[in-house]
């Protein structure tokens with residue numbers, strides 16, 4: 001297996017250069033060029049030209065840009081990347097053809113006050129949440145630490161070239177980070193130690209993998225944890241988030257409590273608001289009860305559901321999302337309505353599938369109309385027909 005430029009560790013790089021007969025100080029030069037400088041070997045002008053050329057060949061990038069989509073007047077950029085075999089070299093694409101290999105996406109978001117990248121941690125996802133495009137596409141493989149880190153480096157470089165500084169990373173792209181915890185953690189350490197981002201600006205989002213939350217509690221850097229709750233009672237959560245059948249709410253809440261007491265950090269709950277499914281007053285009360293059962297109590301992020309090809313139900317209308325947030329506030333819970341970015345380029349939460357799904361139908365057609373009596377009945381019926389528990393397998397938990 002050939003190394004890639006962000007897949008090698010510092011010692012590996014040093015021995016690679018030593019074997020090539022280079023003086024010892026080159027290792028530090030190249031390492032700093034890659035991480036502090038965000039440079040490709042070809043751009044490291046402090047190195048002799050011949051060495052630059054050799055390094056370009058010996059340490060190829062792990063990610064090959066296939067396409068870029070831009071929305072929000074340049075504020076959101078989705079990148080589609082082709083990968084090689086787990087951190088190894090990619091076969092060169094035939095002229096005029098896009099590169100082969102598994103694909104992932106990452107999303108760079110510029111806000112007035114900060115720049116954030118949302119990175120993938122797996123090719124696809126095994127968690128099978130029906131409303132998430134990545135879940136609809138299924139699982140292909142784990143990403144390596146180098147592949148995760150390189151997404152951040154490429155985003156940092158693109159930001160810098162545009163006069164912005166990338167300071168935040170959210171592990172909320174394709175995949176379930178805590179089903180790939182060791183690799184995600186290696187990437188976190190490199191992002192922190194070598195790229196110099198603050199741990200408080202890194203957020204790992206999980207569907208609720210209990211052993212992963214417990215593993216994270218043992219890790220030394222104070223990263224943020226977000227738990228994708230979406231339902232606060234087991235029957236509904238079993239249906240929306242199938243891994244709940246393996247790690248039901250009592251176990252998940254116990255892991256969250258232990259995480260908070262071990263780390264003295266905070267955590268947040270993510271709640272994708274699905275019209276007529278998890279946006280009633282009862283849902284608000286159940287959610288508030290769980291948020292307040294934690295100490296300190298969980299912050300709630302509300303995300304109106306984004307459309308995906310395989311899920312017929314629409315997001316809760318804006319004004320009702322606002323009312324739900326106000327209800328949570330009245331119940332003593334801090335809630336934020338998330339800004340939606342890049343919905344038009346399928347770059348928003350839950351929409352990343354790296355081209356593996358058919359495009360979604362034009363809005364209107366397959367979506368139900370809000371407020372009609374038939375519509376209000378449609379989903380509960382659909383859910384109960386799907387929740388015959390034996391009919392859907394519990395996703396494999398690779399942890």
Ligand code: SAH
Nearest residue numbers: 132176205206207228270272305306349350
């Ligand atoms: N697997 C991890 C991280 C990836 S998803 C997790 O589940 O947390 C990032 C967030 O987007 C999660 O909270 C996820 O539940 C949410 N999400 C998935 N599909 C969505 C959709 N269609 N609309 C809005 N949010 C969605």
